[in-house]
Amino acid sequence: MDKSTYIFNGNTYGKGRLVLAVVEQYVSDNHGLAKKELEESFPSALQGSIGVISSIEEAEGKYKGKRHFVKNAIKLSNATVAVCNQWGSKNIDKFVQHAAGELGYNIDIEFEADKNLNEEEWMSDLQGFRDDKGVEDYYKSERDLYPEEGEIEWFFDNLKDATDWSKMKKGETKEVGTISADCVDRIENSIEIRGHEDDDCVKGEILLRLIYDEWPDDTIKLRFKYEAAWVEDDVFEIIELSIFYLDHEGHDFPYDYSVFQDLYAAVKAAA
Numbered sequence: 277m278d279k280s281t282y283i284f285n286g287n288t289y290g291k292g293r294l295v296l297a298v299v300e301q302y303v304s305d306n307h308g309l310a311k312k313e314l315e316e317s318f319p320s321a322l323q324g325s326i327g328v329i330s331s332i333e334e335a336e337g338k339y340k341g342k343r344h345f346v347k348n349a350i351k352l353s354n355a356t357v358a359v360c361n362q363w364g365s366k367n368i369d370k371f372v373q374h375a376a377g378e379l380g381y382n383i384d385i386e387f388e389a390d391k392n393l394n395e396e397e398w399m400s401d402l403q404g405f406r407d408d409k410g411v412e413d414y415y416k417s418e419r420d421l422y423p424e425e426g427e428i429e430w431f432f433d434n435l436k437d438a439t440d441w442s443k444m445k446k447g448e449t450k451e452v453g454t455i456s457a458d459c460v461d462r463i464e465n466s467i468e469i470r471g472h473e474d475d476d477c478v479k480g481e482i483l484l485r486l487i488y489d490e491w492p493d494d495t496i497k498l499r500f501k502y503e504a505a506w507v508e509d510d511v512f513e514i515i516e517l518s519i520f521y522l523d524h525e526g527h528d529f530p531y532d533y534s535v536f537q538d539l540y541a542a543v544k545a546a547a
Contacts, residue, residue, distance in 0.1 A: 280365075281470035282372070283384040288470045290505075290515050291363040294383070296345050298375050299329065299359050303350055311355040317379065322371045323360050325425050332356040340437060364516060366423050386470065411461060414483045414499045417520040417528035428530055431540050432519060434547035441484055441500065442512050453546030454489040455539075469505060469515060476506040488539050496539070497522045 282294040289297055302317060303309055311331070320327035326343055335344035335358035344358035363371070375381045421428055435441065438452040444459040451457075464480030479502070486496035503516040523533045530536045 280368075281386045283386060284381065288386070290469060290472060291365075291368045292345070292361040292513070292515065294368070295328065295363055295371055296348055296359045296361075298371075298379075298381060298383075300348075300350060301381070302379065303352070308353050310353050311357060314352060314357065318374075322367065322374055323362065324367055325429060326360045326362055328371075329357045329359055332358050342437065343433075361513065364422065411483055413522060414460070414497050414520070417499075417522050419520065419528045420518045421521055421530070422517050422519045427540060431530065431543060434543045435486075437547040438543060439484075441482060442502070442504070442514060444482065444484070452543075454542045455546055456487040456489075458485045458487070459483070460485050467503065469503065472505040472507070472515075477504070479503045486539075488535075488542055490538060490542070491535055494524045494535070496524075496533075 280291075282289050282291070284294060284297050285301065287297065299314075299318060303314065306313075306317075311329075314329060315327075318328040322328055326339070329350075330339070330344060332346065332349050332355075335341060335346050335349075343360060343362055345361050346358045349356050349358050372383050372385070376383055421432070435457075438455070439450050439457045441457065441459070444450065444457075444462070446459055446462045448459045449456060460483040462480065462482050464478045467477050467479050469477040481502070482500045484498040484500065486498065488494060488496075499520040501518040501520070502514050504512055504514045507513045520528070521530055522528055523530075525533060527533050530540075533539070
């Protein structure tokens, strides 16, 4: 995973917090901004489907406060907005280039390896986890679905809203509508993440099995690979995420699953 951190105004940030800091600085440098003016300075395409900023009403309503820094809302001349917290290696580069090239901000990039467990040790530990638990099916797919947009992005957004999978414990089951979500296992290791020195940071993997009441013989196997920080007692901020999928038909892409639209509708209804 990309562990790059960023130095801006003498402070070190992870990806999402960097975006928040830059937008806050821009608003401070340009008093009296209206929402439309801020959107023109930070085009939605920099982030993707959500956009760099949303009105606080949309952030708390449509996105249920889970996709934005709602506790760091920014007051403009005609609106209050929240900055999106969904940033990864694919969209942060565009943002940094825009902030530096178009807006003139100086942002330095750093890279720091994990200090608690090096990659070789982590992979050895993870391989042992896979062998001991008999969960090889969860590792058959190498296709990361996190960058996908449209219905696949919405499917996983709705699944997170419905199950709050990032906080599920091993052996925990959640019944959400007509979907049963089982946390098959979870492995985590403490790490240090620049910009989150005061937080409890981890890298890990969660294995989730979905069963749909309409098709009880079908199983969907999901693997979430992440780096995250507990920024507050009940706030688990995912900094890096990859999502891998395998259905009982052997597909690693949801659109190829024969009843994906039914599954999508069921998850949406449960969210």
